[in-house]
Every structure is written in structure tokens, then in C-alpha cells.
Amino acid sequence: MKKFIVVFLILCMTLGSGCIQKKVVNTEVRDYIVYNIGKLPEDLIMLDRHNIRQEDLLLCLFEGLVSMDKKGKIVPALAFKWEISEDKLSYIFTIRNDAKWSDGSDIVAEDFVNLFSNLLKNENNIYKQQLYCIFGARDYAENKVDFSKVAVMAKDNKTLEIRLNYACSYFLNILSQPIYVLRKDFKYLKEWKNNFSLILYSGPFKLDSILEKEELSLVKNQMYWDEKSVASNKIHMKNEEAIAFALADYKWDEIDIITNPPMNQINEFIKAKELFRSPSINGMSLNFNFNKEGIIKDINFRKCISYCINRKNIINNIVLGEGANSFIPSSIKSSGENKILFANYSNLDKAKEFLDKSEYKGEKIKLVYLNSNENNKEIVDEIIKNLKKIKIKISVEGYNEEMLKEIIHNEEYDILLTHYIGEYNSPIAFLEKWDSNSKFNIYGYNNLEYDVLILKAKLTGDSSEAIKYLSFAEELLYNDIPCIPLYFSKNIVGAKRYINGLEVNKRGNVILKKVYIHKQNE
Template sequence: MKRLIISILILSSVLFNGCVEKAVQSNKSENTKDCIVYNIGELPKELIMLTEYDVRQQDLLVNLFEGLVKTDEKGNIIPGISDSWTISKDETCYVFNIREDAKWSDGNDIVADDFVDFFSKILSKDINNKFADQLYYVFGAAEYRQGKREFNNVAIRAVDKKKLEIRLNYPCNYFLNILAEPIYSLRKINENLVDWKTAYKNILFTGSFIIDNVDKSNNITLVKNNNYWNEDAIRSNKILLTCINSSEASLADFQSGSIDIFTNPPISEVKSLNDSGEISQLPSYNTESLVFNLNKDGVVKDVNFRKALACYIDRNYITKEILSNTARSALTYIPTGIGNGLNGLFTNKIYFNGDVEKDKALEYMKKSKFNNSSESLKMIYIDTVENKKICENISKNLRDNLGIKIECIGCSIDEFNDAISKSDYDLAKVDFKGSYDYPLPFLERYSSMYSDNNYGYKNVQFDTILEKSKLERDKNKKIELLKMAENTLYDDVPVIPIYFSDTVICKKKNIKDVYFTKEGNIKLDKVYIDLEP
């Protein structure tokens, strides 16, 4: 009997000892975990998060904050802090009804004016926001951003305490898709979000969890937000987020039991993890491409040369042999599975081939100005094992079959960005994540008016088609215009899509109901540990 009592006391001590200790003691029984450990990777510098798009870092936003609407795992728009909304007959006026039980984490009511304040802050010219133009559909938003009018002349207003009205310049059938993005989750835009690792106790949260602690190793303890409107549906009382920024180290901790969930394991380990039933994949919005430097004189300005290269990329080999089927060959510019704003999916013609098109490539080379000189081109890439293999595979194929000499140079992120800004390259392997579920953001990045288009591609016709698509009131005609824009991009080939990467998640078998949004964010509100043997 004495031994039994001691065993019970030891087990109780383990159960209530806290997440942080669990993270460093990997020899604990699976049945004694008191919380789930998710390795989120590199942490964001701040929680305003309007200066760059990182789907993993945005996992913090989707679990700590909530917007008017959100998306489920199938990409459907579902209620968030707004439990319902109405859209005017001309589709330019949206009225959102704020839940009666919606509260900040301190227990105070969330009201329509909170959203007015939020939008006024993120649209202000005084804040760095690379996504601001997404809201230019709203009447007066562009002029306010440019400092040409006050926010009280922007068509975002509180009708009453619980009704928010937003009026648009013209119909935008994907406006809810934009509002469902994590960056539009309601939060107080202030210094607490900037200094979040030390000021987390002063942050007001609106989502499923709040930050309870950030330790010296930057491990983050999340606990259930007891004032969240759907608090009863949250399955776990506590989640620990770790920040191991290495796929190899994450896998080691996963195998030792220190972490329960992480994403994007080493490619070399995908097959064994898949065989063990500890892995799942989800198509993402992420496109990996080769972009040409059209700011620089040389053969890359020759469209026939660019088309020849596009024909000699072995996409199927790259996705199957190098990436172990964690990606899909990109045969179009718009990833498969992107919505068309008409309750369906966007589809257009297939432009590229998964396998090498040798004869077609040789035809284009004959038309090009390439003279098989000793000059070599410079291809830069972010220095990872997979990027190195991919770029070297492309380089070898082009050298052996078309006589094109390419020097592949791996760079740190800072070196890569510096080379792009200085036009010190001929080709670059780039990745791009569409910011919302609609074809426009995948095309708009190559518009000459797009702030991040540093590659020198300028086509007035392409720009005009995209602008027309925004202004067009007929939803079907909008899609036809976007197809025309994609066709134009193919005609010019300023960029060659290579593959659409998947999000790969590893989780222990006893971790249940982890789910992704269609954008690829991991939601933790339903996750729990199955303690059954």
C-alpha cells in the first residue's frame, strides 16, 4: 500500500509540474503530459505583423486574436467576432453584427468602435503596412493612407454599439476573404504588441488563447482565454510554443518526446515519418519560382530565351526526387485550389509541362539571341539543402542540353535581399505566398505598381487588365480578366513557376484535432491529448 501511495504522489507531481519542465524532460510517459508542445519556429519580432508575410508566425495571430470573420479548414468564410453580416444589393455596403458576448480578455465588451479604431491604426500613414492597399476597396481608405483626408471620412463606421458598417468604392466579391486573413484579427495597435515578449501581461486578446508566460528561452505558454466568446469549445487549457528554428533539431526533439507538433521536417525524413503515420500534408498558397532580372541588360531580356528555360525545367523530378512529394509541379501561375469568388475554384489553361520539353526548348533557343558564348549567368537562392539541389539540377540540365552556363550561388536571407535590391543577379529562386484566397494576389505581385516587384517586369497591358478586374462589377467578367492577365504573364514569361509547396505537419499519434486553415495556419483551439493507450 505504501508503494502505491508513493507512486500516486509521483504521478500527481508530474501531471501538475508545468509545460516548461516537460519540454526539457523527454523521458516522461506520453500519458502524463499536461499540455501540448508545438514548435512554431522563428518568433515574430512584434505582433502588429504588417511588414511581412510568414504563415508560421501568423499562427500566433490566429490563436491569440480573432477578426470579424475567419476561415475553416475547407476555406469557407465563417463567423468570428461578428456572428452575422448583411451585404447590400449592389454589394458595396457590408454591415457586421458584433456578438453580444464578444469580449476582450480583460472582460470588457468588444464594440464596433474597437474595429473603427483598429482599422484607423493599420491604415495610418504613420505605420509600416505592406498590405494596406488590400483595403483600398474601402471608400476613402487610399486617401487616408496618403494623408489626404481624416479617418472620419473613411467609410468604416460604428452604426451603433454592436454594428459596424464598411462601404466599398465598387463591388469586391472576395472582400470577406481579405478580412478573414490573420492580419485583420482585432488587437490594440500599440507598444505592447511591439514589446510583446515582455509586455504580454498588458496585451488585450480576442482569440482562443492568451499569453501566460514567455520564459528566458522564449518558450511561450498559452492558456485558455476564459473571456473568449466560444471558450467552451476550446479543448486544451494550456499550450506550450517552442521556437526551434531548425528542421533537424525540431525532428530530434520530436523523436525524443520534447515536442508534439512541428512543421516541415527534413525532406530526407519525410518517407519514414509518413510510414510511421506521424505526418500529414496540406496544399499551401506557396509558389516557388525562377524570376528573371529584367532590370539588367543581357540575354535574360530575350523572351524566347526565357521560354526555352521554362521548357527545360524537370518539375516532376524536382517534386518527386528532390522534395519527396512534398510539393506539386507548378504548371500554371495560380496554385490549384484557389477560390474564384463564385463559390468555386479558379481554373485556367495549363501553360507548362511537368517533364522536360526538349524539342520545344530547342525551337525557342533557335529564335533567341543566345550565342553559346563563354559568359555564364548568375542564379541566386536562399541557402538550404533543397534549394541547392534544385538550382544545381536546373543548372546542369541547361548546361548539358542547351549550352547555357549558370553559376549557382547560395545566400543568407540578408545577402539574397541585398542582391535583389542591387540587381546583382540574372535569375533568382524566389518563394511567394498569396495573402488571401483569390487569384489576384498571385498575379498582382508582377504589376509595375506593386511595391515588391523589384524584378523589372513592366507591361502596361498586364497592369491595365488587373486594374479592370478590380473595377469590374460582373463577377464572371472579373475572372475572365484575371485569366487574360495570367495569359499575358505566360506570353512574357518574366517568371517561371517551378512547384507549389505543401505544408507538412508532424504530430504524435495521441495528439488529436490539430487542423489547418486553408491559408496554412495551424489552429489549436480544438487540439487535445488522447490519454487512451
């Protein structure tokens, strides 16, 4: 019977009829919150991929030196204060006296020393270059020195000093990312589903059990330093990957919090006063495969593709957000003015002009995308509509996560629709990814002049000089077009009206620390 109801609800959703069932949750029966995380992570290390929903789990279970609030401001976490030297090369963090692991043992500075050692030694860590601003970090990661030569030092049990190679103005932003939360015993984190009871937790919750269908049960960490601010004693996380089924569960009050509901349901959430919106620094882009010989290496062809993009149609009909008019979101100021590099509307006359300049001979182009996100298919359909109008032959293939990873690894594509992400709140988070040495640059783009500009922006201690270098780098990126940013999304979260205390940070992470059910008789 339940399956019939679910199918019926999905059909209603597809037809856009707005047949949302109104039902008040019986908080006497269920006094815990259910959040849909989507696909569960393979491990609790999460250094080889970026999945913002899976990082929500990290932020429930662990905490770092600092964190980011909903406005993008860096705030204290396990470190209650920090001091930055006058030359901006030394950071001294003071760890809270009441910071403890979930077993009651003290969290000490040496725990962070071990954390950084593990992060830098992890061969699959796509983020490790972010830490190369730390003195000795790169040499250690490349096995040239031992960790005693890395400037991450425990001055005493509660004092951690980190010394940098250069004045990195965004260093705290780097440390605020979920991947830098404090963890230990990485062997247990690797096989977390079998070893969750052995893991020591540093955050507001700890993993209590894994239920049927791998639903996670989290309970309050009584040893957490800010335990009094943790509003719920228990939170369940569901792993429903299909948004249609997650939405059906939401409408049936089996899920209380859901992210990125379909566009055709947004008005229903607004009418029900159950929609939570905030600015984001994440979006989507088209990335070109420079590792493969062919027409993609032709700059005129890439410019042709760029002029075919109609961002207005995408953000009006498919996703909530703003058109990506540059490589950096407008919410992150890179200079005194927001650059307009990409238009919101397509220009097919201009596209045809560049197509005629290119060496395109009618060969078929392969565009690939992740098919588990239902918006991706609609975005792709919108893009190829204009490509076909100017007689570009294109094949489109959607893959699951594992298959897509293999396709990318084997370079069996020409264009990839993918997430366009800044992990931290700084312009360089977006631009440094196209450095030829970046682990994120798997597409083969290489421009020495660009690399030098990014390096100069990092090394200069003058913020105005850094802005100038980044501005030049962005213009160079526009001239080369290794990727085409499409849009920057809004953080869209559906939450039942009985849910209070929900926060979403600027990165888009759903923060569950202060979330609770507001009972009807309160």
C-alpha cells in the same frame, strides 16, 4: 549525452535509415502541447513580410471579423454575422455580445475602426493595397485625407459598416487573412517580447511567459468568446529553425507537432500514422530581376529558362505537391477549365531553341535563394542541372533572411527562388501581385495592358466578366514570363498519435485552437 543522441538521430535521418524512436509521451508529466514555429517574429504586427508559421502565432493570440476553415470557406469569428447590400458595396458586421479582450473589457466596433486606421498608416505594410477597395482607404494611406473620410464606421458598439469603391467579390477572403486579426496598442506589439504582459489579446490564447531559449508559453484566454471550444489550457511554441534539429526533437518527444518534415522521412511518418496532409495555395517560383540591365530582360532567354524546368523531378524527389502548370493553383477555379501553361517535364531541345534566339553571350547568371529551408538547395540544384546541360553559366548563392533581403534591395541578383503565395482564396491574389503598382512587385515588371486587365477584373460587378479579364491577364503573364511558378505544395504536418483536434486551413496555417493531448487511459 542528449547532444550525442540528437546528432545520432540527425545522422540517421540523413542516411535515410528510418531509425525513429517510438516513445509514448508521459502525459502525467507534460500535459501541454509543444509546436515548433521556427523563427520567432520580430513583432506581432507582421505587415512587412509573409511567414506562414509566424502567422500561426497571430491566429493563436488574436481573431478577426471572419476566418477561413480547412476547406477554404469563410466562417464567422468575432463577427457572428454580416450583411452585404444588394449592390455589394456595403458590408455590415455584427460583433458578438460576448466578444471581449483578455482583460475582460468589451470588444467594440470602434476597435476595428482603429485597427484599419493603423494598418493603412503603417509605412511598411506590403498588404495595404488589398484594402484600397475600401472607399477613401487609398487617399488616407497617401495622406490626402484624414480617417473620417474612410468608409470604415462604427454604427454603434456592436455594428461595423465598411463601404467599398466597387463590388469586390473576394473582400471577405481578404479579411480572413491573419494580418487582419484584431489588435490594439501597436507600440506594445512592436516590442512584444518585452511587453507581452501589457498586450490585450482577442484570440483563444494569450502569451503567459517567454521561457529559456525564447520558448513561448501560451495559456487559454479565459475571456475569449469561444473559450469552451479551446481544448488545451496551455501550449508551448519552440523556435527551432533547423528542420534537422526540430525533427530530432520530434523523435525524442520534445516537439509534438512539426511542419514540412524532409521528404526522406515522409514514409516513416506515414508508417507511424503521424502525417497530416491537405491541399495548399502556396508554392515556389523563380522570379526575374527586371530592375537590372542584362540578359534577364531578353524574353527568349526567360523562355529558355522556363523550358529547362523539370517540375516532376522536384515534386517526386524534393517536395510533396503538384507541378505548377499555370499561375493559379488548380484548387482555385479561375475559369471553367484548368489552364496548362507550363509542362511538368523539361524540354531541353526547346530551351536550346530559345537560347539560340536570345542575345546570351555566355555571361554568368546569379541565382539566389533563402538557405534556412533545406529543400531550397535541392530545388536549386535540380534547376541548374539542366541549365548547365545547355551551357548556361550560373552562380548560385544561398543567404540567410537578413542577407537575402539586402541582396534583393540592392538588386544584386538575376533570378530569385522565392515563395509563390496567394494570401487569400481567389485567383486575383496571385495575379494582382504583378500589377506595376503592387507592393509585391519589387522585380520591375511593368505592362500597362496587364495593369488594365487586373483593374477591370477588380471593378466589374460581373463575376463571369472578371474571370474573362483574369484569364486574359494570365495569358499575358505567360507571354512575358516575369516569373516561373514551380510547384504548389501540400500542407504537410507531422503530429504525434496522441495529438487530437489538429486543423490546417487552406492557406496552410496550423490551427491550434482545438488541439489537445489524448491520454492513453481515455
